[in-house]
Amino acid sequence: xxxxxxxxxxRAIVEGYVETHEPVGSKALAETRSLGxxxxxIRNDMAVLEEQGLIAQPHTxxxxxxxxxxxxxxxxxxxxxxxxxxxxxxIGTFLSDAMDVNDVVERSVRLLSQLTRQVAVVQYPSLRQSxxxxxxxxxxGSEHALVVVVSEDARVDQQTLPLGEPTSDEAFERAITEVNxxxxxxxxxxxxxxxxxxxxxxxxxxxAGAVAATVLTSSRGGTVERVVFAGxxxxxxxxxxxxxxSIGPVLDALEEQVVLLRLLHEMTTSGDDVSVRIGAExxxxxxxxxxxxxxxxxxxxxxxxGALGPTRMDYPGTMAAVRAVxxxxxxxxxx
Amino acid sequence: xxxxxxxxxxRAIVEGYVETHEPVGSKALAETRSLGxxxxxIRNDMAVLEEQGLIAQPHTxxxxxxxxxxxxxxxxxxxxxxxxxxxxxxIGTFLSDAMDVNDVVERSVRLLSQLTRQVAVVQYPSLRQSxxxxxxxxxxGSEHALVVVVSEDARVDQQTLPLGEPTSDEAFERAITEVNxxxxxxxxxxxxxxxxxxxxxxxxxxxAGAVAATVLTSSRGGTVERVVFAGxxxxxxxxxxxxxxSIGPVLDALEEQVVLLRLLHEMTTSGDDVSVRIGAExxxxxxxxxxxxxxxxxxxxxxxxGALGPTRMDYPGTMAAVRAVxxxxxxxxxx
DNA sequence: CCTTGGCACTCGGACAACTCGAGTGCTAAT
DNA sequence: ATTAGCACTCGAGTTGTCCGAGTGCCAAGG
Numbered sequence: 001x002x003x004x005x006x007x008x009x010x011r012a013i014v015e016g017y018v019e020t021h022e023p024v025g026s027k028a029l030a031e032t033r034s035l036g037x038x039x040x041x042i043r044n045d046m047a048v049l050e051e052q053g054l055i056a057q058p059h060t061x062x063x064x065x066x067x068x069x070x071x072x073x074x075x076x077x078x079x080x081x082x083x084x085x086x087x088x089x090x091i092g093t094f095l096s097d098a099m100d101v102n103d104v105v106e107r108s109v110r111l112l113s114q115l116t117r118q119v120a121v122v123q124y125p126s127l128r129q130s131x132x133x134x135x136x137x138x139x140x141g142s143e144h145a146l147v148v149v150v151s152e153d154a155r156v157d158q159q160t161l162p163l164g165e166p167t168s169d170e171a172f173e174r175a176i177t178e179v180n181x182x183x184x185x186x187x188x189x190x191x192x193x194x195x196x197x198x199x200x201x202x203x204x205x206x207x208a209g210a211v212a213a214t215v216l217t218s219s220r221g222g223t224v225e226r227v228v229f230a231g232x233x234x235x236x237x238x239x240x241x242x243x244x245x246s247i248g249p250v251l252d253a254l255e256e257q258v259v260l261l262r263l264l265h266e267m268t269t270s271g272d273d274v275s276v277r278i279g280a281e282x283x284x285x286x287x288x289x290x291x292x293x294x295x296x297x298x299x300x301x302x303x304x305x306g307a308l309g310p311t312r313m314d315y316p317g318t319m320a321a322v323r324a325v326x327x328x329x330x331x332x333x334x335x
Numbered sequence: 336x337x338x339x340x341x342x343x344x345x346r347a348i349v350e351g352y353v354e355t356h357e358p359v360g361s362k363a364l365a366e367t368r369s370l371g372x373x374x375x376x377i378r379n380d381m382a383v384l385e386e387q388g389l390i391a392q393p394h395t396x397x398x399x400x401x402x403x404x405x406x407x408x409x410x411x412x413x414x415x416x417x418x419x420x421x422x423x424x425x426i427g428t429f430l431s432d433a434m435d436v437n438d439v440v441e442r443s444v445r446l447l448s449q450l451t452r453q454v455a456v457v458q459y460p461s462l463r464q465s466x467x468x469x470x471x472x473x474x475x476g477s478e479h480a481l482v483v484v485v486s487e488d489a490r491v492d493q494q495t496l497p498l499g500e501p502t503s504d505e506a507f508e509r510a511i512t513e514v515n516x517x518x519x520x521x522x523x524x525x526x527x528x529x530x531x532x533x534x535x536x537x538x539x540x541x542x543a544g545a546v547a548a549t550v551l552t553s554s555r556g557g558t559v560e561r562v563v564f565a566g567x568x569x570x571x572x573x574x575x576x577x578x579x580x581s582i583g584p585v586l587d588a589l590e591e592q593v594v595l596l597r598l599l600h601e602m603t604t605s606g607d608d609v610s611v612r613i614g615a616e617x618x619x620x621x622x623x624x625x626x627x628x629x630x631x632x633x634x635x636x637x638x639x640x641g642a643l644g645p646t647r648m649d650y651p652g653t654m655a656a657v658r659a660v661x662x663x664x665x666x667x668x669x670x
Numbered sequence: 671c672c673t674t675g676g677c678a679c680t681c682g683g684a685c686a687a688c689t690c691g692a693g694t695g696c697t698a699a700t
Numbered sequence: 701a702t703t704a705g706c707a708c709t710c711g712a713g714t715t716g717t718c719c720g721a722g723t724g725c726c727a728a729g730g
Contacts, residue, residue, distance in 0.1 A: 002701095025693050040703050043694070061693050061710045099479060099495040134471050138489040144434060146489040154473040154481040158491050160434040230590055232567065236583035244579045248571035255565060337672095360722050375674050378723070396681045396722055 007077055008035055009045045010054055014066050014074045018312055023063030068279035071291070071311060075276050081320040087115050091328050100154070101125065104332055105228060108305065108325055113231025115321040118309035119254065123264055124226045125298045125333045127155060131187040132219050135179050137211070142166060147211055149218035157218040161210045171205055179208075183215055191219055227260050234309065242289055242310045249286035254308075259284065264304045267294045274319045274326075279311045293318045295326035298333045305329060342412055343370055344380045345389055349401050349409045353647055358398030403614035406626070406646060410611050416655040422450050426663050435489070436460065439667055440563060443640065443660055448566025450656040451628075453644035454589065458599055459561045460633040460668045462490060466522040467554050470514050472546070477501060482546055484553035492553040496545045506540055514543075518550055526554055562595050569644065577624055577645045584621035589643075594619065599639045602629045609654045609661075614646045628653045630661035633668045640664060 012033040016024035026046060030039040046064055049055045054070035057063065066074065094111045098104040105122050112120035136148040140160060148158045167175075182198040183191055195212040198204075232254065235247045242250070253259045263282060267275045278291045291313055294306030305326045307318050347368040351359040361381060365374040381399055384390045389405035392398065401409065429446045433439040440457050447455035471483040475495060483493045502510075517533040518526055530547040533539075567589065570582045577585070588594050598617060602610045612627045626648055629641030640661045642653050 023693090027693070038703055039693095040705090041701085044702085047695080057694085059709095059711060061691095061708090063693065100475070100481065103495075133473060134469070136469050136485045138468060138485060138487070140435070140489050146435065146491075148483075148485050148491050150471045150473060150483050152473070154475050156481075156483050156491060156493050158435075160438075232590065233583040233586035236571075236579065236586060244571065247582075248568040251568035251571060255567065358722090362722070373674055374722095375676090376672085379673085382724080392723090394680095394682060396679090396720095398722065 005035070005037070006045045006049060007073075009042055010049055010066070010070060010074060011077070013046075013049075013055060013064055014071065014315075017065050018314055021312065023058055023065050025063035028063070066312075068281065068311060071278045071315070072276075072281075075278070075315050075319075078316055078319070081274070081316060081323060083320040083324045087321060087324065090115065091324055095328055095332065098332070101127075104329070108329060109228050109230045112305065112307060112321060112325050113229075113234065115325075116307040116309070116318045117231075117237070118234050118307040118313060118318060119229055119231045121227060121229045121254075121260065121264070121292075121294075121304075121306045121308060122329075123261075123303045123305070124228075125303045125329070126225075127153065127221050127333075128299055129187055129220050130155070131185055132183040132191065132215060133185075135176070135183055135211075135215055137172065137176050137179070139172065145172075145207070147214045149215050151219060155218070157214075159214050161207060161214065164206050167205055167207075175205055175208065175211070179211060179215070183219075187219055192216060225261055227257055227264070229254055229260075229308075246289050250290060250308075253284065253286040263287075263292065264294065264306065267292070267304065267306075274323050276315065276319065291315075293322050295322050297326040297329040340370070340372070341380045341384060342408075344377055345384055345401070345405060346409060346412070348381075348384075348390060348399055349406065349650075352400050353649055356647065358393060358400050360398035363398070401647075403616065403646060406613045406650070407611075407616075410613070410650050410654075413651055413654070416609070416651060416658060418655040418659045422656060422659065425450065426659055430663055430667065433667075436462075439664070443664060444563050444565040447640065447642060447656060447660050448564075448569065450660070451642040451644070451653045452566075452572070453569050453642040453648060453653060454564055454566045456562060456564045456589075456595065456599070456627075456629075456639075456641045456643060457664075458596075458638045458640070459563075460638045460664070461556045461560075462488065462668070463634050464522055464555050465490070466520055467518045467526065467550060468520075470511070470518055470546075470550055472507065472511050472514070474507065480507075480542070482549045484550050486554060490553070492549075494549050496542060496549065499541050502540055502542075510540055510543065510546070514546060514550070518554075522554055527551060560596055562592055562599070564589055564595075564643075581624050585625060585643075588619065588621040598622075598627065599629065599641065602627070602639065602641075609658050611650065611654065626650075628657050630657050632661040632664040 012029050012035060013024055016029065016033070026039040026042040029035070029042050030037065035042070046055065050064065053067060054073055055064040056067050058065060091111065095104065095107050098107050105124055109120045109122040130151045130153040132149060133152050134150045138146045138148070140146055144160055144162055146158055146160050148156065150156050178198055182194045186194055195216060199208040199212045232251060235242060235250060263284065267277060274293060274295045276291065276293050280288050282288065282290065282292060289311060290308055291311045292306050292308045293315070294304050296302070296304055305322060307322050309318070347364050347370060348359055351364065351368070361374040361377040364370070364377050365372065370377070381390065385399070388402060389408055390399040391402050393400060425446065430439065430442050433442050440459055444455045444457040465486045465488040467484060468487050469485045473481045473483070475481055479495055479497055481493055481495050483491065485491050513533055517529045521529055530551060534543040534547045567586060570577060570585060598619065602612060609628060609630045614626060615623050617623065617625065617627060624646060625643055626646045627641050627643045628650070629639050631637070631639055640657060642657050644653070
């Protein structure tokens with residue numbers, strides 16, 4: 001009754017179920033997997049595993065399938081992740097000739113969805129703070145203006161803001177000149193001080209504070225958090241997908257960026273290691289039949305890549321691919 | 336044997352089928368729809384309609400369902416489109432307080448997907464040509480540069496380009512000053528001449544031509560064509576959706592922007608009217624079970640909004656909603 | 671000539687009965 | 701602790717039957 005063998009049995013059940021999508025029985029296990037024991041022994045182990053809540057049987061006279069808890073145990077006991085050479089090469093060639101950040105993210109998410117055959121999710125990297133190169137203000141009608149901030153490391157942020165009250169053309173032009181004088185080439189605390197001084201001048205336009213805030217946010221590393229995904233069709237793929245009626249809610253959750261972002265935020269990872277949420281662990285009704293494998297990348301491991309699929313996914317393979325892409329992204333983002 | 340009545344029968348079949356998703360029989364038609372004739376007469380008409388290829392029966396002893404050709408005929412005979420007041424109000428309130436173009440497009444696509452309960456598609460508007468306000472160049476590593484163009488009407492375009500050969504900092508800075516001098520405040524032919532003169536100066540940096548081209552394209556109305564969509568979960572909605580195995584390919588087609596763009600391009604519309612592609616008319620395998628309803632909006636009717644759903648969709652309702660949103664967008668885009 | 675009521679016929683879907691076999695739990699032997 | 705054997709369970713698949721919606725055709729009526 002070695003604890004070790006029971007883990008092996010669990011592993012075999014998970015692997016078998018992922019492969020066939022059908023409950024796996026003791027006999028089949030004893031024959032195909034090379035555990036050196038008979039089906040009866042396996043049955044005994046199964047009884048224990050079931051008592052522990054790691055596996056379950058859908059009907060009385062059917063094989064067993066892993067529970068969420070079972071997958072969790074399986075994942076926690078994975079020793080090493082190996083990524084196929086083909087994948088390794090694919091990552092190199094696919095991502096090497098990307099030009100800008102957009103391009104990198106776009107390619108990554110597509111590649112990852114192909115490698116894992118799941119829905120891939122990539123959060124835009126939060127970039128390091130960098131000096132301001134140019135601030136541009138453009139009138140939008142009489143009540144709004146657009147602020148465009150171009151930073152030294154080639155990020156372009158834009159934001160619309162209300163002017164509050166009509167502003168004369170001269171005041172507007174002067175504001176442009178002044179805010180550039182106050183911010184170009186600066187960053188961090190220095191930039192903050194300079195902008196505060198500018199915005200605080202007597203007789204200053206009323207919206208100067210808002211402009212200053214925008215410039216500062218932009219310099220600090222980008223504004224909005226964005227998430228892109230690809231490979232949604234994998235959800236519907238026959239054989240490997242979910243039940244038909246589950247996929248609608250999942251698509252909704254994906255389109256609802258907020259949900260996705262919150263979920264990713266919750267997945268704090270230790271080191272560069274891969275983090276996994278299984279089924280109900282996502283704390284989200286629509287995703288209760290799906291799992292998410294995610295890994296952090298970039299400076300301070302502040303952004304995330306991930307793959308989302310049915311709980312019955314190929315965890316080792318997915319984890320390996322996600323980790324590989326995350327590592328590659330880290331390299332690229334840090335130039 | 337009036338031709339007119341046969342159209343009425345076809346209409347009744349389409350409406351009935353859209354409503355119930357089940358083949359409709361002559362008896363049911365005679366009873367529920369108020370055509371003033373008996374089931375036998377309807378059967379005769381049905382025989383003719385079937386001969387014309389407008390309807391078909393899935394099994395020998397089942398009711399009839401419309402063919403693509405039948406839907407086409409139905410759509411071509413729609414007289415007037417009425418939009419519910421509730422929808423009208425929704426459009427007003429939902430879209431009125433949008434701030435910039437992104438926001439408008441984003442809101443539109445969500446709203447349309449809700450109104451139609453289909454997948455909504457919105458192509459970014461191609462804006463009118465406008466004067467350049469500022470050009471900024473930013474180095475990316477030693478081999479690339481980012482060109483940012485801000486135009487008078489608050490559009491921001493960016494594009495990465497290869498430098499070709501190393502450029503000194505002084506040459507780079509001078510290029511920035513000069514290209515701004517050559518383009519700020521100009522547009523159209525004037526801008527083109529001015530940029531050509533700048534790029535053609537003896538001893539000019541080798542990438543000046545590329546920068547000039549980027550600036551010009553941007554001024555002429557934006558660079559890339561982009562399409563956004565929302566409401567993909569409607570594809571999976573039980574009861575109103577497609578068969579399970581069709582939805583994967585459709586999701587793929589949607590993610591493949593190129594496919595979508597080509598399709599939209601093909602849908603040249605006459606006037607501000609709504610254009611419909613039914614089933615195989617999309618000329619696209621993956622979409623052979625879906626229909627697209629689209630309408631042009633914006634200057635020169637150059638951009639498109641649309642809704643995509645199963646061929647068995649509510650055409651009049653969808654067409655009305657799409658047209659209403661297109662009209663509203665036209666108003667907004669033209670300020 | 672078109673419409674209508676009537677009628678024989680078809681055929682898919684639903685239901686019930688039945689079989690088959692994979693899978694289980696338990697017990698006794700090694 | 702492991703294994704072989706055995707009785708038992710129960711879902712899936714099969715067959716057969718029945719029912720009714722729906723059809724096509726024909727003959728009668730306006």
